Amino acid sequence: MAVDFAQLVADDYTWVSRQAFRDPEIHAAEQERIFKRCWMFLGHESQVREPGDFFTTYMGEEAVIVTRGLDGALHALVNSCRHRGMRVCRADRGNTKRFSCPYHSWTYNANGELIGVPRRKEGYYNEIDLSQNGLIQAAQVDSYRGLIFATFAADAPSLRDYLGDMAWYMDLVLEREGGTELIPGIHKWIVRANWKLACDNNAGDWYHVAFAHGSSAKLNQNPNQFDEDDNRLQISAETGHTLCAYQYKPGKRWMGAQHQPQILTEYFQETEARTAKLLGPDKGRVHFIAGNVFPNFGWIPGSYTIRQYHPRGPDQTEVWSYCLVDAAAPREVKDAMKRMYTNSFGPSGLLEQDDGENWTGCAASSKKPVMGRESFNYQMGVGHEWNIPGLPGQHVGRATSEVVQRSFYRRWLEQMTGRSEPVLRVIAREG
Amino acid sequence: MELERLIAVQQFLYREARLLDERRFDEWFELFTEDCLYWMPTRYNRLRDGTGEQWPVEAEVEDESGLAYFEDNHRMLRRRIDRLKTGMAWAEDPPSRTRHFISNVEAEDGEAPGEIVARSAFLAYRSRNEGVGEDEDFFSGMREDVLRGDGNGSFQIVRRKIVPDFVVINAQNLSIFF
Ligand code: FES
Numbered sequence: 363m364a365v366d367f368a369q370l371v372a373d374d375y376t377w378v379s380r381q382a383f384r385d386p387e388i389h390a391a392e393q394e395r396i397f398k399r400c401w402m403f404l405g406h407e408s409q410v411r412e413p414g415d416f417f418t419t420y421m422g423e424e425a426v427i428v429t430r431g432l433d434g435a436l437h438a439l440v441n442s443c444r445h446r447g448m449r450v451c452r453a454d455r456g457n458t459k460r461f462s463c464p465y466h467s468w469t470y471n472a473n474g475e476l477i478g479v480p481r482r483k484e485g486y487y488n489e490i491d492l493s494q495n496g497l498i499q500a501a502q503v504d505s506y507r508g509l510i511f512a513t514f515a516a517d518a519p520s521l522r523d524y525l526g527d528m529a530w531y532m533d534l535v536l537e538r539e540g541g542t543e544l545i546p547g548i549h550k551w552i553v554r555a556n557w558k559l560a561c562d563n564n565a566g567d568w569y570h571v572a573f574a575h576g577s578s579a580k581l582n583q584n585p586n587q588f589d590e591d592d593n594r595l596q597i598s599a600e601t602g603h604t605l606c607a608y609q610y611k612p613g614k615r616w617m618g619a620q621h622q623p624q625i626l627t628e629y630f631q632e633t634e635a636r637t638a639k640l641l642g643p644d645k646g647r648v649h650f651i652a653g654n655v656f657p658n659f660g661w662i663p664g665s666y667t668i669r670q671y672h673p674r675g676p677d678q679t680e681v682w683s684y685c686l687v688d689a690a691a692p693r694e695v696k697d698a699m700k701r702m703y704t705n706s707f708g709p710s711g712l713l714e715q716d717d718g719e720n721w722t723g724c725a726a727s728s729k730k731p732v733m734g735r736e737s738f739n740y741q742m743g744v745g746h747e748w749n750i751p752g753l754p755g756q757h758v759g760r761a762t763s764e765v766v767q768r769s770f771y772r773r774w775l776e777q778m779t780g781r782s783e784p785v786l787r788v789i790a791r792e793g
Numbered sequence: 794m795e796l797e798r799l800i801a802v803q804q805f806l807y808r809e810a811r812l813l814d815e816r817r818f819d820e821w822f823e824l825f826t827e828d829c830l831y832w833m834p835t836r837y838n839r840l841r842d843g844t845g846e847q848w849p850v851e852a853e854v855e856d857e858s859g860l861a862y863f864e865d866n867h868r869m870l871r872r873r874i875d876r877l878k879t880g881m882a883w884a885e886d887p888p889s890r891t892r893h894f895i896s897n898v899e900a901e902d903g904e905a906p907g908e909i910v911a912r913s914a915f916l917a918y919r920s921r922n923e924g925v926g927e928d929e930d931f932f933s934g935m936r937e938d939v940l941r942g943d944g945n946g947s948f949q950i951v952r953r954k955i956v957p958d959f960v961v962i963n964a965q966n967l968s969i970f971f
């Protein structure tokens with residue numbers, strides 16, 4: 363029986379059926395309608411600086427190799443031999459001229475072209491067309507201020523259009539003298555929960571921070587660290603890209619996290635004037651706390667991390683978490699950022715630990731005979747969304763609001779039904 | 794006297810493991826010097842270079858500039874332990890049931906006078922909640938410790954490097970020590 367996706371989400375997006383978090387059929391449809399249609403984050407240009415440099419990752423559940431081709435261009439190649447499907451690259455990163463399949467040794471270059479087939483004459487009588495058997499490639503590859511994305515959809519909008527208003531907020535992190543880079547290495551771990559639970563949290567769930575991560579506020583002896591605050595906002599666009607942000611009074615700006623080491627405070631003071639000039643007065647007042655680029659590209663810039671929540675069947679998510687730093691910062695500053703990230707949102711991080719615990723427990727409920735029939739609740743703050751002139755994104759709520767999740771599931775539904783779904787209503791106009 | 798030293802190191806490591814499994818974290822913390830480093834670098838699948846090299850483990854482990862799972866100084870170790878006492882450390886409340894199996898112990902002279910390098914393998918089992926399905930994890934790896942005499946016939950850990958046997962952690966977090 364085909365799933366009626368429209369029945370899974372409330373008209374006003376205030377609830378989502380738990381079926382969407384367990385059903386293999388829905389999961390298979392997500393692969394087609396979301397992960398093969400959307401622009402997927404792949405990595406950072408700092409991972410592939412030279413021709414022949416490569417790293418491996420996933421677009422949804424499809425393994426891909428991202429290469430800097432011999433032509434200097436970026437390629438996203440499906441990591442699967444065109445002959446019988448063996449993985450042609452089994453290293454996580456490196457530099458190579460060719461990917462040679464371990465099975466029958468078909469060989470591809472860094473552009474994905476098939477350049478060698480053993481026994482081409484004796485076995486194939488020269489009847490095989492190499493040009494038709496290169497590695498399958500993403501339809502479009504592009505980068506935005508150093509971040510590499512790709513999509514399998516030839517008819518997808520440009521990356522810039524796909525990001526829409528979200529690019530304005532991404533710039534808050536990416537627009538730096540000298541750009542950004544990744545610290546070498548990726549934290550990878552498995553959470554036994556559907557990918558959407560991780561993403562709807564990273565979308566900007568400020569509500570949970572004071573409670574799920576209360577141990578940090580207690581440790582810092584700062585009980586108000588994660589309080590609600592009029593300057594803390596949830597921002598979402600029709601695109602389903604969302605974030606939780608802080609808007610400072612004019613002239614004030616983010617100078618690093620609370621309780622940060624002195625070296626970072628000094629770094630932000632030293633670079634303040636230059637960053638302010640790059641960002642301008644409006645942008646400079648906004649701090650991007652956490653957010654999600656639809657479908658599964660999470661951001662927690664205040665802790666120097668971006669991450670991809672790779673789906674692994676309906677029941678598991680493989681988190682790939684990176685540390686993103688200013689490329690021009692001194693070594694000791696990068697090290698301090700790296701430690702701040704690791705200690706907070708790495709897999710051993712004092713905040714991250716508790717998220718996995720919660721998502722796993724939530725996901726388990728979706729398979730139970732009684733609770734599996736109930737939905738997840740996203741009603742908080744519905745009807746209290748407003749606009750703020752000068753801030754891109756159509757819907758703004760207090761930090762303690764679920765407008766970001768409603769926006770996420772609106773976009774999810776739109777992808778799944780292929781229809782244009784009603785936009786979130788903006789009733790109250792405040793601020 | 795090599796044998797005596799080896800037995801002393803073994804007994805130290807066994808006791809240390811027991812302190813973890815008995816959740817005597819404050820006593821465990823006392824085993825680290827103030828200038829300690831508790832470091833677990835990440836690891837990755839490396840490309841063969843085709844030269845017949847001996848596959849050195851170090852070549853596939855991040856150095857100090859790369860990402861680590863733990864990169865704790867004394868203060869951060871203390872924070873991890875204090876967090877467990879906040880009443881809001883949900884990932885460890887109720888606490889994990891752990892068992893640290895320590896083996897393959899070797900001891901040799903360290904670089905600084907009086908220091909010993911102790912190598913050991915570990916298998917750590919973690920059971921949480923009802924202890925079935927997703928609530929069971931295994932972690933495996935090796936440790937290279939730099940030990941210093943503590944003045945009372947035992948040791949303190951100056952530096953612990955933990956090299957994991959995983960590239961993807963097959964668990965939802967690293968909320969326990971190794
Ligand atoms: S599967 Fe790759 S050459 Fe046969």
Ligand SMILES: [Fe+2]
Nearest residue numbers: 570574713717
């Ligand atoms: Fe969280």
